[in-house]
Amino acid sequence: MQKFKRIYFLAVVFISTAAVASFPSRTTTLDWPEKSEVLEYRSCGCADACWVVELKNKRSGELKLRFRCDCEKLLVFHASRKQEVVYAPSCKSFQTESKFQSILAEMRKLSNPEGQRRTRRH
Secondary structure, eight states, X not given: XXXXXXXXXXXXXXXXXXXXXXXXXXXXXXXXXXXXXXXXEEEEETTTTEEEEEEEETTTOOEEEEEEEESSOEEEEETTTTEEEEEESXXXXXXXXXXXXXXXXXXXXXXXXXXXXXXXXX
């Protein structure tokens, strides 16, 4: 009986460890051309219609830009402005098979000075 308990315990530990290791990280790093910055994506629910993408300084971790969908609206936060604004009244344009490519393209626009000037409230 003691041997069975030991084998059972080891099996549970092994399966639990394998299950935890197989889950993807809550935050995923996306490819970003600027090596001094890191672009991170995480889902927050609504069948993946809620998501957050943050551009940060790689060394300090300081937030530069946040682009997110709250299940309905697209919002953007520029750290230099210290204010989040509605970027678009709907996230539907990002609910496609090319979601990540669309997010990357939009982040490129938003992260350059011209894109920052064009950000406005809807």
